[in-house]
Amino acid sequence: MSPAQALPAVLDKIDAELDHSLERLFEFLRIQSISTDPAYKDQCRSAAEYVAKDLSGIGFETSVRPTGGHPIVVGKGGPDGSAPRVLFYGHYDVQPVDPVDLWEAPPFAPRIAALPDGRKIIVARGACDDKGQVMTFVEACRAFAAVTGQLPLPITMMIEGEEECGSKHLFGFVEDNAAEFKLDLALVCDTSMWDPATPMVTTSLRGLVYEEVRLTCADRDLHSGLFGGAAQNPLRVLARILADMHDENGRVTIPGFYHGVSELPPDIRADLKRLDLTPENFLAQVGLAVPAGESDRTLIEQIATRPTAEINGVVGGYTGEGAKTVIPAQATAKVSFRLVGAQNPEKIRTAFHAFVRARLPADAKVEFKSFASAPATEVPFDSPALAKTRAALAAEWGKKALAIGEGGSIPIVGDFKRILGMDTIMVGFALDDDRVHAPNEKFDLTSFHKGTRSWARILAALAS
Amino acid sequence: MSPAQALPAVLDKIDAELDHSLERLFEFLRIQSISTDPAYKDQCRSAAEYVAKDLSGIGFETSVRPTGGHPIVVGKGGPDGSAPRVLFYGHYDVQPVDPVDLWEAPPFAPRIAALPDGRKIIVARGACDDKGQVMTFVEACRAFAAVTGQLPLPITMMIEGEEECGSKHLFGFVEDNAAEFKLDLALVCDTSMWDPATPMVTTSLRGLVYEEVRLTCADRDLHSGLFGGAAQNPLRVLARILADMHDENGRVTIPGFYHGVSELPPDIRADLKRLDLTPENFLAQVGLAVPAGESDRTLIEQIATRPTAEINGVVGGYTGEGAKTVIPAQATAKVSFRLVGAQNPEKIRTAFHAFVRARLPADAKVEFKSFASAPATEVPFDSPALAKTRAALAAEWGKKALAIGEGGSIPIVGDFKRILGMDTIMVGFALDDDRVHAPNEKFDLTSFHKGTRSWARILAALAS
Numbered sequence: 001m002s003p004a005q006a007l008p009a010v011l012d013k014i015d016a017e018l019d020h021s022l023e024r025l026f027e028f029l030r031i032q033s034i035s036t037d038p039a040y041k042d043q044c045r046s047a048a049e050y051v052a053k054d055l056s057g058i059g060f061e062t063s064v065r066p067t068g069g070h071p072i073v074v075g076k077g078g079p080d081g082s083a084p085r086v087l088f089y090g091h092y093d094v095q096p097v098d099p100v101d102l103w104e105a106p107p108f109a110p111r112i113a114a115l116p117d118g119r120k121i122i123v124a125r126g127a128c129d130d131k132g133q134v135m136t137f138v139e140a141c142r143a144f145a146a147v148t149g150q151l152p153l154p155i156t157m158m159i160e161g162e163e164e165c166g167s168k169h170l171f172g173f174v175e176d177n178a179a180e181f182k183l184d185l186a187l188v189c190d191t192s193m194w195d196p197a198t199p200m201v202t203t204s205l206r207g208l209v210y211e212e213v214r215l216t217c218a219d220r221d222l223h224s225g226l227f228g229g230a231a232q233n234p235l236r237v238l239a240r241i242l243a244d245m246h247d248e249n250g251r252v253t254i255p256g257f258y259h260g261v262s263e264l265p266p267d268i269r270a271d272l273k274r275l276d277l278t279p280e281n282f283l284a285q286v287g288l289a290v291p292a293g294e295s296d297r298t299l300i301e302q303i304a305t306r307p308t309a310e311i312n313g314v315v316g317g318y319t320g321e322g323a324k325t326v327i328p329a330q331a332t333a334k335v336s337f338r339l340v341g342a343q344n345p346e347k348i349r350t351a352f353h354a355f356v357r358a359r360l361p362a363d364a365k366v367e368f369k370s371f372a373s374a375p376a377t378e379v380p381f382d383s384p385a386l387a388k389t390r391a392a393l394a395a396e397w398g399k400k401a402l403a404i405g406e407g408g409s410i411p412i413v414g415d416f417k418r419i420l421g422m423d424t425i426m427v428g429f430a431l432d433d434d435r436v437h438a439p440n441e442k443f444d445l446t447s448f449h450k451g452t453r454s455w456a457r458i459l460a461a462l463a464s
Numbered sequence: 465m466s467p468a469q470a471l472p473a474v475l476d477k478i479d480a481e482l483d484h485s486l487e488r489l490f491e492f493l494r495i496q497s498i499s500t501d502p503a504y505k506d507q508c509r510s511a512a513e514y515v516a517k518d519l520s521g522i523g524f525e526t527s528v529r530p531t532g533g534h535p536i537v538v539g540k541g542g543p544d545g546s547a548p549r550v551l552f553y554g555h556y557d558v559q560p561v562d563p564v565d566l567w568e569a570p571p572f573a574p575r576i577a578a579l580p581d582g583r584k585i586i587v588a589r590g591a592c593d594d595k596g597q598v599m600t601f602v603e604a605c606r607a608f609a610a611v612t613g614q615l616p617l618p619i620t621m622m623i624e625g626e627e628e629c630g631s632k633h634l635f636g637f638v639e640d641n642a643a644e645f646k647l648d649l650a651l652v653c654d655t656s657m658w659d660p661a662t663p664m665v666t667t668s669l670r671g672l673v674y675e676e677v678r679l680t681c682a683d684r685d686l687h688s689g690l691f692g693g694a695a696q697n698p699l700r701v702l703a704r705i706l707a708d709m710h711d712e713n714g715r716v717t718i719p720g721f722y723h724g725v726s727e728l729p730p731d732i733r734a735d736l737k738r739l740d741l742t743p744e745n746f747l748a749q750v751g752l753a754v755p756a757g758e759s760d761r762t763l764i765e766q767i768a769t770r771p772t773a774e775i776n777g778v779v780g781g782y783t784g785e786g787a788k789t790v791i792p793a794q795a796t797a798k799v800s801f802r803l804v805g806a807q808n809p810e811k812i813r814t815a816f817h818a819f820v821r822a823r824l825p826a827d828a829k830v831e832f833k834s835f836a837s838a839p840a841t842e843v844p845f846d847s848p849a850l851a852k853t854r855a856a857l858a859a860e861w862g863k864k865a866l867a868i869g870e871g872g873s874i875p876i877v878g879d880f881k882r883i884l885g886m887d888t889i890m891v892g893f894a895l896d897d898d899r900v901h902a903p904n905e906k907f908d909l910t911s912f913h914k915g916t917r918s919w920a921r922i923l924a925a926l927a928s
Contacts, residue, residue: 036786070631094849096784102684165786192690206689210787219751220566221902224774225670225870228802229766230747232756235775236710242703283694283827287683290826292696302693310688311699312790313781318798320560322500322629323674323835325800326776326901334782336789338692363747371787406689437790438685 003144003152003463010456013143018449021139022112022122024054025448028092028131029110029124035070035093036165044070044161044266047092051134051159058142059150060157067169070161077141078151084184084377084385085463087422088135089412091163091190094126095437102439109297112445116127119196120445128434132443133189133451134159136429138456153463157182160412163190166210166372167411175410178419185462189455191428194275194402194443198394199454201386202426203379205413206307207339209348210372213238213330214357216365221317222327232363234331235316241359242333245309249295252309252337254355260342272300272404285433304405308338336372345373374411379423385462389418389425392457394446427458467608467616467927474920478606482913485603486576486586488518489912490815492556492595493574493588496916499534499557500629505888508625510867511556515598515623522606523614524621524725531633534625539607542615548648548849548926549618551886553876554598554626558590559901566903583660584909592898596907597653597915600893604919617927620647624876627654630674630836638876642883649849650880651924653919655892658739658866660908663857663918665850666890667843668869669877670771671803673812674836677702677820678796680829685781687790688711696827698795699780702863705823709773713759716773716801718819724806728769736868749897768869772802781918800836809837838875843887853889856921860914891922 014021033047034040045064051073052062060075070093097107103457105111110124122132144152158181160170174181191202201312215234222231247253264272277300293302302308316331318324337348349370356366379386386403393401413424428446430436478485498504498512509528515537516526524539534557561571566716569575571663574588586596608616622645624634638645655666679698686695711717728736741764743753766772774807780795782788801812813834820830843850850867870890893911894900 035783036788039885095788096782098784164788193603208789210789212787217752220899220904223901224772224776224800225802226900227767227898228774229757229770229772230755230763231750231752232754233622233775235778236706239703239706239775239778242700243707246700267538284684286691286695288681288695288827290696291694292825292827293693299694303691306693308688308693310692310789310791311697311703311781312688312788313783313792314703314795315779315783317775317777318560318562319777319779319796320501320562323676323798323800324500324559324628324901325672325674325774327774328777330654331778332783334787336688336787338689361756363752363756432690435787436686436690437687440684 001148003148003460004037006144006148007456007460009147010143011148011453014139014452014456017139017143021135021452025122025132025135026110028135029126030108032108033093033161034096035162037096041070048161049071051092054138055157057144058138065173067173069169072161072170072173073157073159075157078154080154082153082463085156086462087156087158087181087183087186087416089158089188090137091130091160091188092134093161093164094129094131095164097125097439099439104440121442122445122448123440123442125441127441128430128443129436129441130163130190132448133428133430134229136448136451137187137189137455139452140459143456144459145417152459156181170412171415174415174419179253182420183422186422186424188410188413188424188426189428190410191406191426192432193428193447196431196446197397198399199397199401201389201393201403202406202428203381203386203403205377205410205426207343207345207374207376207414208336208372208411209339209345209352210334210336210370211349211352212332212334212369212371213241213368214330216330217363218327218329221329224325224327227327231327232361234364235326235328237359237361237364238314238316238331238333241356242311242314244359250293252307254309254348254351256347256351257307259347260344262341264305272304273298275300282432305340307340307343310336312336340376343376345375347450349373372411375414377414377417377424379425383423385423388461389427389458392453392461393427396454396457427454429454437441465612467612467924470608470612471920471924472621473611474607475917477601477611478916478920481603481607483914489586489596489599490574492599494572496572497557497625498560501560501625505534508557512537512625518602519621519894521787522602522609531637533633536625536634536637537621537623539621542618544606544618546617546927549620550926551620551622551645551647551650551880553622553650555594557628558593558595559628561589561903565905568904586909586912587904587906589905591905592894592907593900593905594627594654596912597892597894599917600912601651601919603916604923607920608923611643618921620645627715627823634876635879638879638883646884647886650877650886650888652874652877652888652890653692654874654890655870655890656894656896657892657911660895660910661861662863663861663865665843665853665857665865665867665883666870666892667850667867668685669841669874669890671807671809671838671840671878672836672875673798673803674800674815675813675816676786676796676798676833676835676836677705678794678831678888680794681827682791682793685793687792691791695791696825697791698828699792701780701823701825701828702780702795702797705820706775706778708823714757716771718773718812718815720815721771721812723811724808726805727769736768737762739764746896760899769804771804771807774800776800801900804840807840809839813837836875839878841878841881841888843889847887849887849889851924852925853891853922856925857891857918860883860918860921891918893918
């Protein structure tokens with residue numbers, strides 16, 4: 001029985017298994033695998049072991065591979081010799097949960113809730129990003145194995161634990177083991193749908209450069225009464241640097257920043273325009289009304305096709321309750337850049353460092369830390385795998401699957417192309433109101449269920 | 465025996481009692497009376513009760529008077545009818561201790577240490593500001609009481625617990641009890657010496673306006689991959705506001721900010737110039753080299769006679785270890801202004817609010833919290849009490865006592881003049897390297913010992 005012939009039974013199995021699938025996802029979600037905070041190292045390891053054990057149960061030959069940081073889970077299964085051989089990439093780590101007091105329930109106690117419009121949702125840190133999404137693929141594999149006794153095609157799983165902190169050991173791992181992972185096609189489930197009814201394949205991703213800037217002036221915190229007016233204040237220096245990063249039209253002012261950024265072809269631009277993304281149907285859901293990016297660009301261009309500079313965090317001086325008249329010794333900012341087209345991450349990093357140094361007055365010193373560096377990546381529009389994937393999604397959702405670029409970054413996708421020579425098909429079931437990286441993260445139950453069914457259809461299509 | 469006749473025996477008593485004086489100070493320093501953090505409410509009360517008990521032992525009639533916040537200790541003692549009747553003001557509360565990992569020993573475990581130059585120091589939060597300074601006055605009173613059986617003149621003590629968070633209940637307390645505290649002269653021990661060998665009376669203080677600015681954009685934290693480029697970022701808005709507060713010459717740009725700021729008379733300006741305060745002997749001690757204030761003013765003008773705007777704290781977004789690609793919903797800054805001359809705190813507050821609102825783009829909202837509001841204050845140079853105080857200090861230190869303005873703010877001093885009609889003589893023994901408000905705060909043992917002797921001499925002089 002071919003995977004295509006088995007598909008109806010596999011879809012029935014997925015429907016029948018939904019409650020058990022949720023139980024497995026909840027067990028995964030209870031593990032506090034916050035990768036960016038060293039305090040959660042053991043929990044990250046537990047998450048890796050959970051994934052490995054689960055994959056073994058489906059018939060994958062699994063290993064938990066050590067790195068300089070959190071381990072990478074590798075699983076291999078499926079029939080030998082047939083094509084295409086696919087590499088599925090996902091991550092078991094999650095974002096920090098702060099500010100934790102904004103969560104309506106503990107972030108690692110997953111629960112089913114309902115939105116005012118009746119949609120059922122899974123609420124927990126990682127419910128969507130990326131545990132929930134990874135499990136849509138795993139559950140599709142499990143259903144195939146249960147119905148047919150084997151996976152529909154050769155599948156290698158690569159589930160890492162450092163995506164939320166820059167995947168810094170994954171790049172070396174892929175490079176060191178290129179022969180092992182050089183397959184025919186990569187699949188990733190870490191992206192969004194266009195809207196709750198419209199499936200989407202992501203065909204390009206913005207790159208990312210993430211920098212921490214720490215300024216130091218005096219060698220200790222100072223009393224602003226004694227030293228105010230004479231001592232350099234690193235918060236003032238930092239404010240100047242950060243304010244200078246954009247001009248009054250929202251354009252990034254770092255010299256050379258836009259090198260490698262191309263204008264879209266007119267037809268693609270027209271496609272984007274036809275989507276008619278308005279502030280009302282994109283920004284209003286998070287309490288905003290006016291696009292804040294480059295003033296001469298449409299909203300969809302701002303989020304999908306243009307590079308950005310964002311301030312992700314700032315801290316310095318007294319930030320507790322009440323007042324303290326301190327001139328702090330230090331101030332720190334985290335700044336990230338989303339890259340498109342041929343923007344070069346290293347050149348942008350270098351230009352940013354120079355931009356900061358050019359604004360340092362006497363008595364201010366700077367240290368940089370680099371957390372991520374990845375170029376943008378694109379999938380060709382004429383890929384056969386892309387066509388099969390879109391058709392499979394259309395069959396599940398009853399609606400044409402869009403193929404457009406997305407604003408987020410998945411750094412490893414660029415390396416899959418560069419190191420392994422593989423294209424990556426990115427299919428995901430996240431929605432814009434999923435509160436990804438924020439308190440009360442959720443994943444629609446429909447995304448989870450129909451996402452699993454979607455992967456079953458895609459795997460059957462790719463195997464045929 | 466008049467106080468002047470008793471003075472030699474009182475000074476001997478102070479010398480003999482030094483170790484016991486230190487034991488009492490250490491007991492006071494062990495109480496974690498951080499007033500700005502509600503978690504330390506009980507400790508603040510303990511500090512008040514400690515002071516009250518100690519004053520009772522010297523013969524003061526004491527009470528711990530409730531306020532809407534931390535209580536105020538009042539003690540009354542000394543002979544009836546004689547003049548001048550003095551009000552001594554100090555505070556038992558201390559600054560927060562963060563960042564606590566920069567302390568070489570626990571901040572509330574006071575200890576004696578030695579500097580490389582051999583100076584002995586008392587190290588603890590509050591060692592100088594203001595517990596150590598308050599105790600110089602208390603120990604002088606104790607020595608007089610021990611030697612003569614009574615205080616040298618009528619003294620009312622007012623030791624509050626909210627100086628480090630804006631003295632917000634003290635103002636109403638003084639207003640409500642004006643008749644009780646309307647005496648002849650106020651004394652305060654919360655200021656500095658010119659240098660370790662040169663005593664100083666502070667004749668003017670800068671005022672203070674302290675504001676918290678909280679900006680809100682989206683109604684939740686956002687993923688910069690999904691929303692970056694389109695969503696307004698409150699950290700970017702805040703950086704622009706804070707950067708705009710100063711021009712390239714270090715001048716504050718808030719409209720009307722310099723209204724009420726007078727130029728110094730030429731002779732006073734010449735006095736200041738003669739002091740020849742250089743970056744080497746003021747800024748170098750904290751690792752700085754270049755005065756960062758208004759570029760057309762000398763260093764001593766910048767710290768003693770000019771108004772300032774400082775950023776005391778900023779926080780927003782992800783500030784933990786590693787990277788998080790978040791666009792935060794909120795960003796907060798604490799900003800304070802040191803005022804001089806006739807600058808009006810309310811007008812400055814209003815102008816600052818307008819300055820912020822004028823820089824709010826679409827989708828940014830602001831909330832303000834006000835923590836302090838006090839005008840600058842000055843003591844007339846021809847005050848007889850000032851002359852007596854300077855002479856007493858000169859006798860103790862063997863060097864002419866300077867009479868100059870200081871950059872810090874003690875908000876209540878303005879109210880002593882406005883509400884009670886009293887001048888305030890400010891004498892203090894802090895040194896520039898005391899790390900006041902910073903980790904490893906210290907007070908020189910010489911400051912404590914000779915400070916106590918200084919107060920004995922001042923009290924004897926004022927009584928004569």
